[in-house]
Amino acid sequence: MAEARKPVPGARTDARRNKEALLKAAASAFVASGVDVPVREIAALAGVGVATIYRHFPTRADLVVAVYRLQVEACVETGKALLARGSQPYAALVEWVDLFVDFLVTKHGLAEALRSEDATFQALHSYFLDNLLPVCGDLLAAARSAGEVRGDIEALELMIGVGNLCIGVNKDIPYDARRMVGVLLAGLRPE
Amino acid sequence: MAEARKPVPGARTDARRNKEALLKAAASAFVASGVDVPVREIAALAGVGVATIYRHFPTRADLVVAVYRLQVEACVETGKALLARGSQPYAALVEWVDLFVDFLVTKHGLAEALRSEDATFQALHSYFLDNLLPVCGDLLAAARSAGEVRGDIEALELMIGVGNLCIGVNKDIPYDARRMVGVLLAGLRPE
Amino acid sequence: MAEARKPVPGARTDARRNKEALLKAAASAFVASGVDVPVREIAALAGVGVATIYRHFPTRADLVVAVYRLQVEACVETGKALLARGSQPYAALVEWVDLFVDFLVTKHGLAEALRSEDATFQALHSYFLDNLLPVCGDLLAAARSAGEVRGDIEALELMIGVGNLCIGVNKDIPYDARRMVGVLLAGLRPE
Amino acid sequence: MAEARKPVPGARTDARRNKEALLKAAASAFVASGVDVPVREIAALAGVGVATIYRHFPTRADLVVAVYRLQVEACVETGKALLARGSQPYAALVEWVDLFVDFLVTKHGLAEALRSEDATFQALHSYFLDNLLPVCGDLLAAARSAGEVRGDIEALELMIGVGNLCIGVNKDIPYDARRMVGVLLAGLRPE
DNA sequence: GATGAATGAGCCTTCATTCAT
DNA sequence: GATGAATGAAGGCTCATTCAT
Numbered sequence: 001m002a003e004a005r006k007p008v009p010g011a012r013t014d015a016r017r018n019k020e021a022l023l024k025a026a027a028s029a030f031v032a033s034g035v036d037v038p039v040r041e042i043a044a045l046a047g048v049g050v051a052t053i054y055r056h057f058p059t060r061a062d063l064v065v066a067v068y069r070l071q072v073e074a075c076v077e078t079g080k081a082l083l084a085r086g087s088q089p090y091a092a093l094v095e096w097v098d099l100f101v102d103f104l105v106t107k108h109g110l111a112e113a114l115r116s117e118d119a120t121f122q123a124l125h126s127y128f129l130d131n132l133l134p135v136c137g138d139l140l141a142a143a144r145s146a147g148e149v150r151g152d153i154e155a156l157e158l159m160i161g162v163g164n165l166c167i168g169v170n171k172d173i174p175y176d177a178r179r180m181v182g183v184l185l186a187g188l189r190p191e
Numbered sequence: 192m193a194e195a196r197k198p199v200p201g202a203r204t205d206a207r208r209n210k211e212a213l214l215k216a217a218a219s220a221f222v223a224s225g226v227d228v229p230v231r232e233i234a235a236l237a238g239v240g241v242a243t244i245y246r247h248f249p250t251r252a253d254l255v256v257a258v259y260r261l262q263v264e265a266c267v268e269t270g271k272a273l274l275a276r277g278s279q280p281y282a283a284l285v286e287w288v289d290l291f292v293d294f295l296v297t298k299h300g301l302a303e304a305l306r307s308e309d310a311t312f313q314a315l316h317s318y319f320l321d322n323l324l325p326v327c328g329d330l331l332a333a334a335r336s337a338g339e340v341r342g343d344i345e346a347l348e349l350m351i352g353v354g355n356l357c358i359g360v361n362k363d364i365p366y367d368a369r370r371m372v373g374v375l376l377a378g379l380r381p382e
Numbered sequence: 383m384a385e386a387r388k389p390v391p392g393a394r395t396d397a398r399r400n401k402e403a404l405l406k407a408a409a410s411a412f413v414a415s416g417v418d419v420p421v422r423e424i425a426a427l428a429g430v431g432v433a434t435i436y437r438h439f440p441t442r443a444d445l446v447v448a449v450y451r452l453q454v455e456a457c458v459e460t461g462k463a464l465l466a467r468g469s470q471p472y473a474a475l476v477e478w479v480d481l482f483v484d485f486l487v488t489k490h491g492l493a494e495a496l497r498s499e500d501a502t503f504q505a506l507h508s509y510f511l512d513n514l515l516p517v518c519g520d521l522l523a524a525a526r527s528a529g530e531v532r533g534d535i536e537a538l539e540l541m542i543g544v545g546n547l548c549i550g551v552n553k554d555i556p557y558d559a560r561r562m563v564g565v566l567l568a569g570l571r572p573e
Numbered sequence: 574m575a576e577a578r579k580p581v582p583g584a585r586t587d588a589r590r591n592k593e594a595l596l597k598a599a600a601s602a603f604v605a606s607g608v609d610v611p612v613r614e615i616a617a618l619a620g621v622g623v624a625t626i627y628r629h630f631p632t633r634a635d636l637v638v639a640v641y642r643l644q645v646e647a648c649v650e651t652g653k654a655l656l657a658r659g660s661q662p663y664a665a666l667v668e669w670v671d672l673f674v675d676f677l678v679t680k681h682g683l684a685e686a687l688r689s690e691d692a693t694f695q696a697l698h699s700y701f702l703d704n705l706l707p708v709c710g711d712l713l714a715a716a717r718s719a720g721e722v723r724g725d726i727e728a729l730e731l732m733i734g735v736g737n738l739c740i741g742v743n744k745d746i747p748y749d750a751r752r753m754v755g756v757l758l759a760g761l762r763p764e
Numbered sequence: 765g766a767t768g769a770a771t772g773a774g775c776c777t778t779c780a781t782t783c784a785t
Numbered sequence: 786g787a788t789g790a791a792t793g794a795a796g797g798c799t800c801a802t803t804c805a806t
Contacts, residue, residue: 049788161371187378562734569760622767
């Protein structure tokens with residue numbers, strides 16, 4: 001229905017504007033209070049009504065995905081580029097993982113959400129995996145083929161592990177996710 | 192409901208019995224729904240009124256700590272024993288960490304709670320750290336002195352990392368926390 | 383219950399209508415059960431959900447103040463008019479106090495609330511005092527200047543005394559607050 | 574039943590000791606937190622179990638009455654003495670009322686309780702009135718007979734008024750109940 | 765007689781979500 | 786399309802009162 005009729009260009013412009021304000025607001029709110037920040041808070045921040053959020057993003061997962069889509073895509077692209085480079089596959093894997101970690105670590109609450117049991121976040125989880133797993137899988141396979149990493153670790157497991165290590169950053173605790181991920185990757189070396 | 196109530200009409204003597212029933216119920220409830228399961232749910236499971244929980248465990252943290260106290264203590268004891276053994280400090284560290292992981296992994300939701308930002312769990316977090324950190328620190332120091340592990344990783348960071356890797360087990364996802372912790376520990380090796 | 387709900391399905395326009403229904407319901411509830419009547423009761427009486435109350439009146443004090451605002455304002459206005467009249471300041475004071483008493487006496491529970499130690503009602507107390515004290519003060523000062531009342535009683539003390547005398551009316555006890563306030567005012571006469 | 578059997582003197586001694594501890598504790602608790610202080614608090618203060626309170630004082634009113642019985646009786650006695658004096662009936666009334674006010678004012682929360690609508694305090698209210706009203710009535714009648722006070726105020730009304738004026742003392746508000754009662758009594762003078 | 769453990773009703777408050785305008 | 790008012794379920798916590806020991 002709604003999609004079928006694109007007659008009032010002005011309204012559409014407003015809608016897009018709104019959607020972008022929403023994404024910006026949500027991004028802030030997610031960073032400040034986690035991805036399970038009250039809907040009202042996001043709406044207020046964006047200067048729109050709550051229902052507007054529901055219109056554009058029926059579920060919370062939709063909103064979260066939308067907020068992080070660009071960065072996920074960038075991550076995918078960079079991964080492909082690293083892969084295309086062909087040489088030094090372990091270094092490429094490390095580089096890519098570092099990128100992924102940078103992404104997670106700067107999104108307070110995202111890593112947590114990815115691990116959440118809450119059904120609300122299932123779609124979020126899927127989105128990340130659907131997009132990033134292939135890339136990670138290829139990078140890992142390349143490293144494995146070159147004999148640069150042990151062969152018993154699967155990409156999914158690695159991604160989950162890395163994601164988990166990124167949880168809880170930004171607290172006042174002396175915990176450096178990047179360093180721990182570095183240790184994990186070092187542990188990937190054969191023998 | 193009503194039938195479930197009146198667990199053992201007696202009192203004085205049964206206070207302890209009741210407390211234990213509560214601990215058992217809480218343990219189940221924690222596993223099933225996380226440590227932030229509604230108080231009412233635990234009470235129902237234990238067949239007691241909510242106030243009974245509040246009597247025995249004024250705050251939620253008290254309850255959680257009580258539920259895991261024995262196992263934390265066992266973990267501490269084993270750690271001391273391993274330390275006393277003196278030889279092969281890296282192996283001892285690995286053995287102890289495996290124990291810690293076994294503990295966390297079988298307590299669905301505990302690792303998550305340990306990372307929770309919720310003030311309610313601050314005491315829980317402290318309890319774990321106060322008790323386990325010294326042991327882990329000693330084991331790590333021993334391994335470090337023997338030159339068996341790299342020197343730039345602190346015990347707190349290691350414990351948090353290990354704890355994080357234990358999050359989200361028990362889902363239907365093929366993720367083996369023990370294996371990932373193994374990788375992390377392998378990454379601790381020097382060079 | 384369910385039938386009572388859905389007062390007027392409309393919204394935007396009816397927000398005010400709803401708010402007024404709420405005020406009316408609250409007024410009744412306050413009279414019937416005191417100003418610390420459960421929120422749920424007011425909501426039920428108004429035929430709205432509890433959250434609707436919280437939307438319109440974030441704190442209980444807000445609601446109480448709203449309920450009595452008009453009358454307080456009227457009391458202030460009348461007081462100013464009496465003051466402007468200039469002549470017979472003691473008579474003016476009596477007239478104004480009678481008005482105040484009429485107000486309190488018909489609001490079973492209000493006088494009590496004004497004296498409540500509950501922090502919830504601090505704002506209510508302040509509201510009344512902030513608005514009525516100046517008027518009372520001026521009337522009293524005028525009477526004092528004219529030598530029509532003794533000089534050692536302050537307006538605040540008088541208002542509190544009058545308010546206290548209005549407590550507990552409407553019970554089945556033969557107590558006439560108006561008459562007692564009359565006695566109090568008579569006692570204000572010099573010598 | 575219980576009254577019929579007075580065999581175990583030891584137990585009875587304990588019981589009386591307990592009762593007195595309870596009265597002392599209740600007195601403190603009433604002053605500190607009002608007469609509706611939680612039962613548990615009183616019990617804790619007295620170092621007894623809650624049930625012990627219920628045994629000795631089935632209702633809260635029983636406890637409150639017991640706590641103030643001595644003072645009420647003293648008030649009655651003094652009243653009778655003043656009455657017996659015969660001369661200067663208005664002065665006697667004032668003196669007695671001052672006594673009553675001293676009593677109320679030093680019992681934070683008592684005046685409030687006397688006016689409370691809570692059914693729990695009905696018995697308290699009755700006790701006070703049953704005992705004090707006759708005395709007050711006699712003193713007032715004497716003054717009235719002597720033409721020292723106006724004739725349209727009944728003793729009950731006076732007592733309630735005085736009681737009301739004693740409410741809310743001890744707050745940080747500059748309100749002197751004794752002075753206001755003085756004004757009220759002055760207002761009682763004829764003409 | 766005394767104890768204090770247990771009960772459970774009851775209150776406040778928050779938030780996701782719907783829906784009439 | 787946007788709005789934001791309204792809903793009502795849900796959860797935490799307290800306290801008077803009962804009752805087995």
